[in-house]
Amino acid sequence: MFYKRLLLSLLPSIALASGSVSAYEKLEPPHDYDQVAQEIVATLENVHYNKTLIDDRISEQAFENYLDSLDPSRSFFLKADIEALKRYQNDFDDALRDGDTQVAYDIYNLYRERAEARIEKVLARVPEMVKGFDYTVDESLNIDPDALEWSSTEAQLDEYWRKRIKNRALTLKLNDEPQEEIIAAIERRYNNQLRQIEQTNAVDVFQSFANSVTAALDPHTNYFAPRASEAFNINMSLSLEGIGAVLQMEDDYTKVVRLIPGGPAEAQNELAPNDRIIAVGQKDEPMVDVIGMRLDDVVDMIRGERGTDVILEVIPAKSSTQNSKKITITREKVKLEDQSAQKKIVEVERGGETFKVGVIELPTFYSDFAAIQRGDKDYKSSTRDTKKLIEELQQEDITGLILDLRNNGGGSLQEANSLTGLFIPGGPVVQIRDASGRVSILGDQDRGVTYSGPMAVMVNRMSASASEIVAGALKDYGRAIVVGDQTFGKGTVQVLQEVDQGQLKITQAKFYRVSGESTQHKGVMPDINFPSLIDTESVGESALENPLPWDHIHETRYPVYWNFEEYIDQLTSLHDTRIKQDANFVALEDQIAEAKRQAEHFKSISLNEMTREQQREDNEAKDLARENTRRKALDLPTLESVEDIEEPEQDAYAHEAAEVLLDFISLYQQNQ
Incomplete structure (x- = not known):
């Protein structure tokens, strides 16, 4: 087939770019999945809502999806690799339709070679890197995923990795971890990531390849290989066990999608949608870094016996400093009555x-x-x-x-x-x-x-x-x-x-x-x-x-x-006037404005310890000042520390909804 001929012509340039012939075990397509590939393309074209033809247009999008699934943080491939691999971008549709997915495995094998070589290189240098970091230097790490680009040289990639490791080390240092534990935690992270790569099998690759195609149609169409299929079926009730949170993978991170009403995480009230889980720990055991870990393995770590505690280290969604915090949640099963x-x-x-x-x-x-x-x-x-x-x-x-x-x-x-x-x-x-x-x-x-x-x-x-x-x-x-x-x-x-x-x-x-x-x-x-x-x-x-x-x-x-349409303008005017005078909404509007300001201005994160510490102190001071302004307006005692801030007893939203409804009733009665 055409893409096979392309593979033969491309392999020399790939080997040249890597500087060596791969010594790593290569994965090959499992031939009992050849029929599955053909079934998938037929089902997508005949059953999907849009009945989209799986053609070169879909193939190009699937190619980009596949690269993103393999290397979402642009950590392993070089620009030269991507340019060479682009010759395959129109072959994904043919591979699926013909039941010959070799192209996906050749791309994956190059990724595996790059990733294992890079992680082994990093692991060999972690102790000296951490001991040599100078946190007084003014430098920053890009955290805007839309601005990430493929590195042109090994030197550029080395620098990117140095900054990533320095950021993790600084985060741990700001959490008062000793240097020995910082080194051990970072080594655990990359040993774990290396182990994850080594445990990836041919079926995993097929699933990633198939989902690169399904994702080009819509975000809710997915292929589940047998193991993932079993996990998915369990997950229909799994979200009602453990901590009560729905999770997904995004750019190497396990992200919280939503909290299950009545679940332990919602009751604990610290975990929030869009928070990123970077480590998971059990009582009296070291935290395990989960960045880059498979989602099903992260879920397995979070699940456990009812009544036991799980410790999550998360980067809060609203954090501009990327400083992490640890949250302890007691595992429970979400009962039906708790969701009633x-x-x-x-x-x-x-x-x-x-x-x-x-x-x-x-x-x-x-x-x-x-x-x-x-x-x-x-x-x-x-x-x-x-x-x-x-x-x-x-x-x-x-x-x-x-x-x-x-x-x-x-x-x-x-x-x-x-x-x-x-x-x-x-x-x-x-x-x-x-x-x-x-x-x-x-x-x-x-x-x-x-x-x-x-x-x-x-x-x-x-x-x-x-x-x-x-x-x-x-x-x-x-x-x-x-x-x-x-x-x-x-x-x-x-x-x-x-x-x-x-x-x-x-x-x-x-x-x-x-x-x-x-x-x-x-x-x-x-x-x-x-x-x-x-x-x-x-x-x-x-x-x-x-x-x-x-x-x-x-x-x-x-x-x-x-x-209701007849009254919307009047109701909106009354609502706007009221919330401008409501201490709860004034504080909320200020919090929203601050979150937007940080999202717009913080596209990179400082690797200077004093700057990061100052940012954290400034944010805490703003949070405390905002809360005390609200409390003064409501004749409540002020607080001394940001740690003392709790959720307001009164639900301001429900109270305002009641006000709006009473406004309507009053206006309606006046018109009768």
Whole structure:
């Protein structure tokens, strides 16, 4: 085949660039996966929502994806390697279609040679490097992934590695680690990375190659080889064990995607989305560096017996200094009752009168399928629990109701449908369009209404999938005013397809609101925007590679019960005036502005100890000053240390949502 001939012509230039003939064990394609490659390309072209032809255009993107998966931090390949390898960028589609994936293994084998040689070189020099670092020198390390470039020479790559190791050493030094432990920790990191490379097998390479192609179609289509397939199936419930966090790999780092509501990490309240885990430790054992480690191996380290502690060293998402911190979390299984709907009442004083606004907090859309199969008539579900809580709140004479879907990542589509039905007397809830263009409608068949009064839905950037369906439906029906932040934008449906070895998770359909608007990419936009610390540039569907676009189809027939649009301008004006005077929101706006300033200005990190220490002290001083300004405005005692800062007892967002809802009720009554 053509790309094989290219391989023969390219190999001499690769060997020349490396300076030696590889002595490392080369991996070869497992031929029992030849059929799998052909199955994957056929399934992608015939089943995927876009039914995209796997051609040279896809191949070029897959080539870039594959290089990023192998060397995301530009640490091993040289520019000359990349230029030589570009001759393969149009061969990935042919390799998959013909069931001959040799090209992927030749690229991988060059990577392996480069990586093992580089890590062995680094390991030989770690002690002398750490002992010789001068932390008074003014130099910096680039931390902007968009600005990373391939090094032109070995000398440039040597310098890049020196700075990376110096940064890690300085981070440990600032955490008061002795020099001996700094050396040992860095050696553990690279010995571990070397071991990971040596343990990579031919099936792992095939999976990476296949996913370089699937990622060119959309971010939710993936191939899972048998081991990964088993891990994925476990992971459907795995996120409800251990620490209760969903993780993914990004640029050699294990990144926190989201926290599971009711889980140990959420309860511990230190770990946050976009935090990067750089080391994992167990009680009375040294921390193990996990940068560059396989995700499934990191997950295995974090999992453990219920009731035991795991220690995570993380770089917080909002840190401009890249200084790390250690977080101890007690492993537990997330119980269904911990994820259940909860109620509370927000009291608002107006004109000498106290108004009660009920709040239903719904962390996920759940249903106890095991209890249903047992025939248990009292099985738990989000709809049943929410209905019961609404009835209890109505007994307490509430003026309005808030459905809190913040951080609700979705769940059962049937539950999202039936829960929407608590607020409308039947009708369509969501439209689903498949790859052939057929549109099916899922709707509420129950004419009964549990709550017909004024309500709001509170969302944020972590409200996804089923949450967006509910928020979108209640907004379109005019049943609720939506407040908060733009939702995640996850409006696609995936199915699992078995292949000869493993399985393919493939995007097969898209969700559309009853108005015809897709929830994909754009999500649901709030009627009233609340300030948020979550950066929409780095979180959400639009932050992923190759997301399917937003579009719309024909609307369905549905009634509109409340004309919220008529009042949006007035409600926004009242809201803006109020939060400018609210100490909680003033502090939040200042925190958001500071986070944006740091994101814009800190594209590199100082390797000067005094500068880093000063940055940390300045940040802590700003945090403490901000909190004390807030506390003074609320007549609360001020704090002496940033360590004493805790989450405010009152949920400012829920209180403001109640204010907005009461504003609407007042304006509506004035117009009647």
